[in-house]
Amino acid sequence: MRKSYFKILLLVCLGTISAFSQRKTEATEESALDDSKFLGYGVTTNTHSGLLGGLVFRSSTPVSQRGNLPVHRYIALELVNVKHPKEYQNPTAIGSKFIYGKTNYFFVIRPEYGREWYLFKKNGDNSIGLSGVLAAGPSLGIEKPYYIKYGRAREQSVVTVYDPDIHTDLSQITGAASIWQGFLNNAKLNPGLHVKAALNIDMSTFGDNVTGFELGTTLEFFGRRPEIISSKLSTNPQAFASAYLTLYLGSKKSKKK
Template identity: 25%
Template sequence: MAKIRILTFMLLFALSAQAQLDTDADFKRQVYDRAYTGGINFHSRGYGLNGRYLKFLDGYNAAGLEIDLVKLRHPKETISSEDIFNNYRGFVKGRINSFYSVRVGYIHEHTLFDKTDQGSVSISSIFSGGLSLGLLKPIYLSVDEFGPDGEYYTSIIRYTGETNPANINGEANFLTGIEETKLKPGVYLKGGISFDYQLLDDKITSVEAGVIYDYFFTEVPIFFEEDRDINWSGFFQLYITVNFGYKLN
């Protein structure tokens, strides 16, 4: 009889604990209606910012809108030791355009492992896709020149990449040539895993990692084309993002 009482007590305790866990989790999942997050993104082609609005569909799923603003670099977009030695401001040989993308898409988040108590970590899968609007801005350089009478002056010229000007100071002000920016429409897909380790239940602090693929409908000429294969339309990236946000009823 003593063993039966002990087993019965242990069974009731386990059921009570499980019921409490389910009640806490169910209550937590039912409380929040929507979430807002913003974050800093670092990827294998550059960096950027992102923002999201999510609507909770049920205890494990949320969907909504995301917006990213990112810089996309070409693999050849590196500054040589010679450039550093000469103190060229941002100048990269052969790079004739800077390229950015504004992504606007649908996002779905699925909770794989929910938090069981304060201080634990939730793990979610992230999938999104939509429009990727490329912004191709021409590069202008600041160069030192001498006039016919030997006077010294600084001029701003558009860089074509065919030849490297002498006496380069570096890239001109970012706004120079911004009115010549061309649009490069495209699409993107993103998939990742998010780890939320925020202690407070109504706040979000997460680290997310995954892959992104941007495809633009026409070639993106970032570099001067000595070789027809140097520029292309697709950009594959590995990324990591730190997100901060909050949940509301």
């Protein structure tokens, strides 16, 4: 399902790029005269998350030229929820859901630094811009306990940290507690590193406002295996390779050279 989803997105991207590629010459000539600093934010989804995988904040600042096209310094901060490949929602007797075997949420904070190389820039509001991004940085993984509601009935259930070895009677699980339950009590840190490569497509501009999307892949490695699903039920990956899509909004500040 996820693989088909990203194949469709990739085909849409390629079709969009092909449809506007004839504008490359005009955009290249224009980029020699105009450059801009960009600051934006967006939502992201990836093959190791749900539909809403996290939030992204990013900035892009011109630092040099490659031919007639600018090279930008790329800085970003990602806040994402990483899921185990074998996570599945299980229905309970009262119609709510929980994830069997899940012991921890795994949140990751990713500061990133890199470069953004423009392949061609926008030439007016009716064109698109295309750039390539390569960035890397540390990954701060946070393992937060997964809570469930446990009891014979909804009124009698108690909220507790889920332990598949203790909560073996699935008929008594009446659902998952809020993702904020317990906040960061008993959370564990798991540092790592990551690198990402992407294509950034600037789709539309209204004045100084920018809308676009970034499609790419992220490779990530942690110092130890995070326990997302109980290690007695499944092996947890120590490295993650995922495709992602980020939709973003932002603003630019242009200057004439």
